Amino acid sequence: MKAKKQPKPATGMNVQETLNKAVEEILEKKLDDLATILSGSDNGKSKLHAEVMAMVETGLFKIALRRSGNIKSTAAAFLGIHRNTFTDKMTKLGLDGEEKDSLS
Template sequence: MLQKMRSKKHNKSEMVMNVKATPYVAVEEIMEKKLEDITTILSSSGDRKSKLYEEVLSMVEKGLFKIALRRSNGVKSSAAVFLGINRNTFTDKMAKLGISCGKNHK
């Protein structure tokens, strides 16, 4: 019995180490659960021609841009660097997503 307890404890610590070693796996799992909820809500509208893919991508992109702007105190060049994209691309996408250049990005 003691061996089983040690084995379970060892397996649990391995799982924790794996999550720590691969944070992207944990993030992907969280994102997938959230996306499941989001797609359920959006798909319940009953539209015959769904634009679910475009809508969800736009929401994710808009969220990332707002986070980048907050973290960079509204400095677009720094926000672009944070996201790993060109400043001009960042500015163009901001306009497409309807994000203002103001300092308040909630």
């Protein structure tokens, strides 16, 4: 009689890979839905990439600001970009409100 094969215990790497794959699948589905919605009004010229990137960047910047206590230099470091780049992008995305700057 053969012993039942036990599943391998989850390692940190296996859990991370599984989580990454799940996030990719969810994101792909949501982006497909969004593409369907946005492509209905493109008049032959799609701005899908620019619109989706602006949505994603806006979300990331809001998360970074929230996690940093609204300190731009800390938020920029969290995203791995220079503070000036972060500030310029904030302006382009319409997020340049009352955020703190640790250099002020």
